[in-house]
Amino acid sequence: MSDPLITAGFTKMNLPAARRHVFLCVGPDCCVGADGLATWEFLKTRLKQLGIPALRTKAACLRVCRGGPWMVVYPDGIWYGSVNIERCERIVAEHLAANRPVAEWIVCAQPLAAE
């Protein structure tokens, strides 16, 4: 990559170290937006505090549109519904930090198909 601003962006997000990418929908259709945003802020803070090498993206809609906030974790392809702050804490600690998905909260496990 020859554009230094793009390179700086990848460096800032710690892309080379990332092992997972977490998407969190913050509504407005699947949850109350304020609840989604509070969970998002918690997720960002907790990943930083624990130094977990995961990319994170705040999504406006993951196309389920009920039962949220929704979180999907790649490359695992694991979808969690109703992710409030308490659930987020456990998902971060067990799935993202310890590589043990929280089985009872998985709504769908669908890794993307390889070609």
Ligand code: FES
């Ligand atoms: S608004 Fe959250 S999945 Fe559509």
